[in-house]
Amino acid sequence: MSHLNEQTLLLFATFIFAMAVLLHFTRKNTSAIRLYMAQSSAISVLLLASAFDRFTPLLIVAIIATVAVKIVIVPYFFYGLIKRHELTFSVSTYLNTPATLAVIAALLVLIQSDFFSPLAMLAPAGDKLLRLAFATILISLFLSINRRGAISQVLGILSLENGIVSFALFAGLEESPGFQLGITFNILIWVIIATVFASMIFHKFGSLDVTTMKKLKD
Amino acid sequence: MALILLLVIPLVAAATSLAVRRKIFVLEAIAAVAAPLEFAVAAMIITDVVRNGSSDYGTYLAVDSLGAVVLITVTLVGLAAIFYSVGYLREEVRKQIIGFSRVKQYFILLHLFLAAMFFAILTLSPIGMWIAIEATTLSTAFLISFYSKPSSMEAAWKYLIINSIGLLLGFFGMLLFLTSTSESGVSKFINWTALTQNAGDMNPLLAKIAFIFVLIGYGTKVGLAPMHTWLPDAHSKAPSPISALLSGALLNVAMLAILKFRIVADAGGAATFSSSLMIYFGVLSIGISAFIIIVQKNYKRLFAYSSIEHMGIAALGFGFGGLGTFAALLHMIYHSLAKSILFFSAGNIFLKYSSTKIRNVKGMLSALPATSVILLIGFLAITGMPPFGIFLTEFYILSAGMGEHLPVVIAVLLLLVLVFAGFLKHIAGMTFGRESEPLPAGESNYLTVVPPVVLLSLFVAAGLYLPASLKSLITAAAALING
Numbered sequence: 001m002s003h004l005n006e007q008t009l010l011l012f013a014t015f016i017f018a019m020a021v022l023l024h025f026t027r028k029n030t031s032a033i034r035l036y037m038a039q040s041s042a043i044s045v046l047l048l049a050s051a052f053d054r055f056t057p058l059l060i061v062a063i064i065a066t067v068a069v070k071i072v073i074v075p076y077f078f079y080g081l082i083k084r085h086e087l088t089f090s091v092s093t094y095l096n097t098p099a100t101l102a103v104i105a106a107l108l109v110l111i112q113s114d115f116f117s118p119l120a121m122l123a124p125a126g127d128k129l130l131r132l133a134f135a136t137i138l139i140s141l142f143l144s145i146n147r148r149g150a151i152s153q154v155l156g157i158l159s160l161e162n163g164i165v166s167f168a169l170f171a172g173l174e175e176s177p178g179f180q181l182g183i184t185f186n187i188l189i190w191v192i193i194a195t196v197f198a199s200m201i202f203h204k205f206g207s208l209d210v211t212t213m214k215k216l217k218d
Numbered sequence: 219m220a221l222i223l224l225l226v227i228p229l230v231a232a233a234t235s236l237a238v239r240r241k242i243f244v245l246e247a248i249a250a251v252a253a254p255l256e257f258a259v260a261a262m263i264i265t266d267v268v269r270n271g272s273s274d275y276g277t278y279l280a281v282d283s284l285g286a287v288v289l290i291t292v293t294l295v296g297l298a299a300i301f302y303s304v305g306y307l308r309e310e311v312r313k314q315i316i317g318f319s320r321v322k323q324y325f326i327l328l329h330l331f332l333a334a335m336f337f338a339i340l341t342l343s344p345i346g347m348w349i350a351i352e353a354t355t356l357s358t359a360f361l362i363s364f365y366s367k368p369s370s371m372e373a374a375w376k377y378l379i380i381n382s383i384g385l386l387l388g389f390f391g392m393l394l395f396l397t398s399t400s401e402s403g404v405s406k407f408i409n410w411t412a413l414t415q416n417a418g419d420m421n422p423l424l425a426k427i428a429f430i431f432v433l434i435g436y437g438t439k440v441g442l443a444p445m446h447t448w449l450p451d452a453h454s455k456a457p458s459p460i461s462a463l464l465s466g467a468l469l470n471v472a473m474l475a476i477l478k479f480r481i482v483a484d485a486g487g488a489a490t491f492s493s494s495l496m497i498y499f500g501v502l503s504i505g506i507s508a509f510i511i512i513v514q515k516n517y518k519r520l521f522a523y524s525s526i527e528h529m530g531i532a533a534l535g536f537g538f539g540g541l542g543t544f545a546a547l548l549h550m551i552y553h554s555l556a557k558s559i560l561f562f563s564a565g566n567i568f569l570k571y572s573s574t575k576i577r578n579v580k581g582m583l584s585a586l587p588a589t590s591v592i593l594l595i596g597f598l599a600i601t602g603m604p605p606f607g608i609f610l611t612e613f614y615i616l617s618a619g620m621g622e623h624l625p626v627v628i629a630v631l632l633l634l635v636l637v638f639a640g641f642l643k644h645i646a647g648m649t650f651g652r653e654s655e656p657l658p659a660g661e662s663n664y665l666t667v668v669p670p671v672v673l674l675s676l677f678v679a680a681g682l683y684l685p686a687s688l689k690s691l692i693t694a695a696a697a698l699i700n701g
Contacts, residue, residue, distance in 0.1 A: 118424040122397050137390060144383055150375070157382050164390050171397055179345045186352050190382065193356055197363070197375055204368045213372040 004049050006125070009170070013132040015042050016166050020139045020159050024100055029090045029151050033078050036155050036162075040070035043162050046169050062177040065184045073188060074158065077195045078151060085202050090149040100146060107138045122171045129170040136163030150198045150208040154191070161187065220262045221275040224336050227256050232329035235322060242311065242318055245325045246304045252329065253300035256336075260293035268687045271694065277407065279340045283694035287547050288474045290688075291554035292335050294676070295466035298669040302562050303328065303459040305665025309569050315365075324364065324457070330357040331463065338471050342409040344392050347475055348385065351439060354468055355381045362456045373451035380448040381439055388435020388475070394428035395420075395482055410478055417486035425486030432479040433495055439472035441526045442533060443503040450510075453522035454574065458565025461518065465525040465561060466554035473532065473550065477699055480536070484701055496537030497619075501626055503530025508633040511640035517567065518574045520644055521560045524600055527637060528553040528608075534630065535615035536699065542618030544696040548684075549611035555677040556599045556608060562670040563593040567648070569662045576644050581653035588661050590649045592670050597645040599677060601638040607681030 004012075019039035026032045044067045051059050081087065093100060110116075111131050119134060120127040140163050144156030198208060205212045231252035238244045266273035267286040274280040281289060307324060310316045316324075334357055338350035355378065363374035398416040399408050417425065438445035453461045483492045507527035514520040528549070535546025564574070566589040571579050582590045599606040612634065619627045661667050680688075 116427070118421045118427060119394075121421055121424065122394075141383065141387075144379070153379055157379070157386065160383070160386050164386060164393065167390070168393050171393070173393060173396055179343070179349070182346070182349045186349055186356075189356050190352070193359055194378060197359070197371070197378060200363070200366070200371055201375060204366075204371050210375070213368070213375070 004046075009046075009126070009129055010132075012042050012046055013129045013166065013170065015039075016162060017132045017136045017139070020136045020143070020163065021104060023143050023152075023155060023159060024093075024104065024139070024146070025097065027089055029082050029087055029149075030079070032090060032152060032155050033075050033082075036158060037071055037075050039159060039162050040074075043165055043169075044071065046166065050169050056177065058177040058181075062180040062184065065181055069184050069188045069191075070158075070162075074191050077191055078155075081151065081195050081198055084199070085208070087151065087202075087208060090147070090152050092148055093146045094148060095146055103142060103146075104139055107142065108135055111135050111138065126170050130167060133163055133167035133170050136166060139163075148209050148211050150194075150201060150210055153210065154194045154198070158187075158191070219275065220259050220266070221273065221279045221281065221340050224256060224259045224263065225333060225340065227252050227259065228329040228333035228336065232326050232333065235325045235329065238322060240318055242307075242321050245322055249300045249304065249325055249328070253297045256332065257293050257297045260289055264289060264691070268691050277409075278342055278346070280342050281340055282698065283691050284477060284547075284698050285339045285474065286691055287551065287695045288470045289336075289339050291470045291551055292332070292339065292467040294673070295463055295554050295558045296332050296335075298558060298562070298673050299459040299463045299466075300328070301665060302462070302565070302669040303457075305663045305669075306457065306459055306565050306569070309662045309666070320364070323360065327357050327361050328460070328463075331361070331460075335467060335471050339474065342411075343407065344396070344410060344413060344478070345408070347478070348389055348392060351436070351472060351475060352382075352385050354471070355385065355439075358452075358456070358460065358464065358468070361460045362452045364457050364460070365455075367455075370455040373448075373455035377448045377452040380445070384435050384438025384445060386435070387431050388438075391428045391431025391433075391435055391479070394424060394431065395479065395486075397424070398486070410482070414482050414485045417482045420486040422487035425483050425488040426491045428486075429479065429483040429488055429492050429495065432483075433476060433492075433499065436472050436475045436479070437499060440469050440476065440529050440533075441503070442499045442529060443506040443526060446503065446506070446526045449526060450519045450522040453525065453561075454516060454518035458518075458561050458568065461522070461564070462558040462561035465522070466558040469525060469529055470550050470554060473529065477536065481699060481701070489701075493537045493539060496533045497623065497626060498537075500530045500532075500534030500537055501630060503527065503533065504630055504633050504637075508636040508640070511637050512643075514640065514644065515576055516574050517576050517579065517644065517648065518561075518564050520576070520641070521557065521564060524560075524637070524641075525553075525557055528557070528600075531612060531615060531630075534626075535611075535618065538615065538618040538623065539700055540618050542615050543699050544692055545611045545614030545618065547692045547695050549608065549615065552607040552611055552677065552681070553600075555673050555680070556596055556606075559592060559596040559670045559673050559677065560600060562666070562673075563589050563596060566661060566666050566670075567593075569666065570657060576648060579648045580651035581656065582649045585653070585657040585659055586661060587659065588667050588671075592667075592674055593645065594649060595674060595678075596670075597641050599681075601641050602634060603638075605681060607677065610681070 019035045140159035144153050263273045264286045272282045334350050334353035338347050359374050359378050363370045398420045441449040480492050507523040510523050532546040535542040602608045602612045616627045
């Protein structure tokens with residue numbers, strides 16, 4: 001990461017965070033996928049920058065695989081799902097827009113609190129970066145919980161994963177390329193399975209609104 | 219070499235099953251060969267651990283005493299579940315509920331599920347363990363939605379989403395722990411030992427935050443309340459042998475991850491905090507499940523909530539520490555056996571009554587005599603009646619907390635009475651209640667009776683006599699956790 005100055009890193013962290021926030025307010029599924037692609041592109045640039053000094057063949061494969069999965073394959077699967085079932089608009093949220101904004105604001109206050117100050121110790125120079133990455137994690141988690149549409153829930157999980165990757169990069173953690181490949185492969189399989197399930201849910205329930213699923217009772 | 223074999227056997231079994239065309243008995247034969255082989259190899263590994271303290275293969279794979287305890291449960295339940303699956307699926311094929319392709323899909327996913335659990339236990343890497351546990355989610359999602367009913371689809375979706383979020387939070391917690399190794403010059407392959415050794419350099423508050431994320435993350439997979447909501451749905455909608463594996467094996471594997479991170483957190487100065495957190499989640503799990511067990515209407519959900527309760531009891535034991543840790547490990551073994559017996563019984567009941575609703579099951583004693591006896595003994599065992607092992611482990615766990623956590627112990631005792639009352643009400647109604655239209659007496663086939671009977675015999679024997687080797691293995695595992 002030494003190849004990018006602090007201002008540039010802050011710009012990337014803010015961009016990744018902003019994409020997570022915007023995902024809350026987009027109503028079109030295609031727009032949500034584009035936001036995820038933009039967020040993943042920023043992550044890919046950070047990954048490349050972090051690996052600049054230590055390029056090995058396996059690391060190059062791992063980075064290419066990550067980029068391919070996040071920017072090409074995952075959106076491809078989602079676009080296919082949207083096209084197949086004509087799912088132009090995403091399903092609404094549990095909380096309305098003002099309440100959603102209030103929760104996001106509350107999460108940001110929480111992240112700025114002293115409780116999470118030990119996180120800043122991980123990279124004292126990059127305190128703001130880590131807090132932004134952590135904010136991306138919590139806001140993405142909130143997206144998965146707050147959205148009633150299956151696609152949005154999945155995108156929330158993927159954005160959460162992007163937040164964790166950015167946190168790891170800002171904290172200076174470097175995974176071995178083998179494990180990075182393993183994680184990427186896991187994400188790929190996860191997305192395939194989630195897409196298949198979303199398709200099956202649409203066939204069974206006629207909608208991707210998860211609140212239509214009420215077959216389970218205690 | 220045995221460690222590699224344990225990973226290769228289920229993978230080869232899955233690959234071979236994939237190549238099978240039209241012959242169900244070939245799929246059964248592959249499973250019937252693979253399961254005893256896995257069991258034999260696991261037995262070799264466990265013997266090695268008992269003799270030498272651990273069993274290693276190179277830099278990447280090893281099993282210590284803690285891993286060996288969990289390996290016992292996975293292989294035992296795995297072996298029984300595979301043979302039970304053969305009998306269970308034969309019956310479903312006979313009734314034309316499923317066909318060849320479904321049986322094939324079932325066995326392939328079952329082998330992959332076992333391989334993922336074995337890898338989670340054997341890998342020395344925390345990241346490897348995370349990947350393996352995530353792989354268990356992926357391999358079991360289609361097993362939970364096996365019948366393609368709307369309710370099973372819903373259960374599988376819930377399982378996939380909640381567990382994936384949980385595991386990502388667990389991954390974040392793991393990353394926070396890994397920060398302790400980022401500047402210490404250790405190699406890029408971070409194993410548990412390096413993580414524990416470097417944890418001493420961690421800020422204790424950071425170790426606490428990391429453990430919160432790990433406990434919430436992997437605790438979701440364990441089914442600890444309040445992250446348990448997926449578990450009753452998934453365990454009740456999956457085919458019964460899979461429910462047995464989910465309850466009897468997978469929960470223990472996820473608990474193993476928590477315990478390994480707990481060792482790291484304790485080394486990072488968060489020992490008291492981690493104990494308190496385990497006690498809190500343990501009591502909450504027991505409390506929530508006890509009240510739901512009382513009003514439960516579905517016998518598979520009843521057993522699923524009982525799993526949440528027992529994982530809560532184990533968490534409580536680990537929280538109390540000392541003797542509680544030893545008892546909690548033994549409790550995990552006993553619970554695996556007893557819960558598998560109950561889920562196999564549930565499978566037999568479903569095959570006979572075609573319903574999972576408690577009110578639709580009456581007069582089991584005449585319709586399913588063998589299963590009724592197994593169910594009754596299983597009920598007494600799981601509710602902790604003497605002379606069964608669970609009575610002893612619960613007694614030890616509560617004794618361990620008597621000194622410092624008396625109010626908790628009293629509350630848990632009352633909750634356990636509630637659980638017993640709930641079970642008694644439901645099981646008595648199912649076995650002794652009068653049925654309006656008597657069903658023909660008899661079990662489906664011998665393969666649906668032999669596995670639970672074998673597990674029951676083992677369970678009773680292990681409750682009456684604990685072999686010295688097993689005792690020393692659990693003592694060593696408890697020493698690893700207690701530090």
